[in-house]
Amino acid sequence: MKKNILFCLLLSICTHAQINRFFYEYKYVPDINNKTNIINEMMLLDIDAKGSNYYSHKRFIFDSTMVANIEKQITGGGALNFQEGGNPGTVNYKVTKSYPDFKTYLFTRIFADQYKVNEDQKPEWKILSEKQKIGEYTAQKATTSYGGREWIAWFSTEIPIQDGPYKFYGLPGLIIKLEDTTGTHVMTLVGNKTIKAPAKETKEIENGDVKVIFGGLQEIEITKDKYKKLWKEYVKDPAKNMRNMRNMADNGENVIIKHIDSNGNEITDPNKAAREREKIVKESLAKNNNPIEPDLVK
Structure with a gap:
């Protein structure tokens, strides 16, 4: 296949x-x-x-x-x-x-x-x-x-x-x-x-049983209000999506999850990985507190 x-x-x-x-x-x-x-x-x-x-x-x-x-x-x-x-x-x-x-x-x-x-x-x-x-x-x-x-x-x-x-x-x-x-x-x-002559939007590279498609992922179209809501949820719980992906993997879905800490080392404990993720996001937000469009992420 x-x-x-x-x-x-x-x-x-x-x-x-x-x-x-x-x-x-x-x-x-x-x-x-x-x-x-x-x-x-x-x-x-x-x-x-x-x-x-x-x-x-x-x-x-x-x-x-x-x-x-x-x-x-x-x-x-x-x-x-x-x-x-x-x-x-x-x-x-x-x-x-x-x-x-x-x-x-x-x-x-x-x-x-x-x-x-x-x-x-x-x-x-x-x-x-x-x-x-x-x-x-x-x-x-x-x-x-x-x-x-x-x-x-x-x-x-x-x-x-x-x-x-x-x-x-x-x-x-x-x-x-x-x-x-x-x-x-x-x-x-x-x-x-x-x-x-710019390149095509989607580029496919194929060899044998491997096919790589670049630029083909469809973005989710949403309103600004919806984006603001999602952003607030993310800031409140930065590890939520990561935990959802972990649950998918645990339920046998074809998802491979690897958690890497700030030093590049793999974390095998899911709870520790969630805490590390929260730490990284909060530190990043603290250092990037001057966005070009403040109304979008307040």
């Missing part, structure tokens, strides 16, 4: 022939109590006639490398090693917008579950007269309240695209720079180019 292995990656999220790719330098402070720790991640805004996709460049490279490595293993025969390597970056979400209605979705995850969160709020802008030169573009100032933050955008009509990084759009030109009033989330356009 052929073994099907399914992976969901950020790889190949564009499928059209002509893509305008804009590069944004994203600087943010994960811990509001430690503003000296600034994370710098390059983000991509890919735009074509049907819409846009915003995602991490580092994550894209990481996923592409993983696909190449697994393809090499499969074609070479022998056992597969799915151990992740390299640096996937810190931004794991992506945002898509469809034209002309600008239907917006946030693709994110809670534990092992992938979600497609329907955005129901449109940025309402106040356009001001103030202008400044940002890079090679003359930009104009606009402000909005969005997602629990006050934002300042600088847009340029020299690029007549009503789009921008993350969930922001609706100005008379492309957003060149976007920052919140705390200065802890800043996105700045640093370059652009046109690319051709």
Whole structure:
């Protein structure tokens, strides 16, 4: 019987022939109590006639490398090693917008579950007269309240695209720079180019009785209110999903569970594994207390 292995990656999220790719330098402070720790991640805004996709460049490279490595293993025969390597970056979400209605979705995850969160709020802008030169573009100032933050955008009509990084759009030109009033989330356009012939959304690699499918996992489409509820449940009990998976394995379902502690050692005691999971999540949340959209996770 052929073994099907399914992976969901950020790889190949564009499928059209002509893509305008804009590069944004994203600087943010994960811990509001430690503003000296600034994370710098390059983000991509890919735009074509049907819409846009915003995602991490580092994550894209990481996923592409993983696909190449697994393809090499499969074609070479022998056992597969799915151990992740390299640096996937810190931004794991992506945002898509469809034209002309600008239907917006946030693709994110809670534990092992992938979600497609329907955005129901449109940025309402106040356009001001103030202008400044940002890079090679003359930009104009606009402000909005969005997602629990006050934002300042600088847009340029020299690029007549009503789009921008993350969930922001609706100005008379492309957003060149976007920052919140705390200065802890800043996105700045640093370059652009046109690319051709992006890869397919779903890639299949097959050899003998092994078939690996990348990009084929269907996200669960939900509302923002539903996502907020699920997030609160996760924060309250981070080990719940892990225990559910353990129960599936104990009931004879085809699920293999391995619990790894913060030092990379396997934990065989389920109760100890649950406590370790709770500890790791709580420590992570304590250090990442300044999300880009506070209203979504409060």
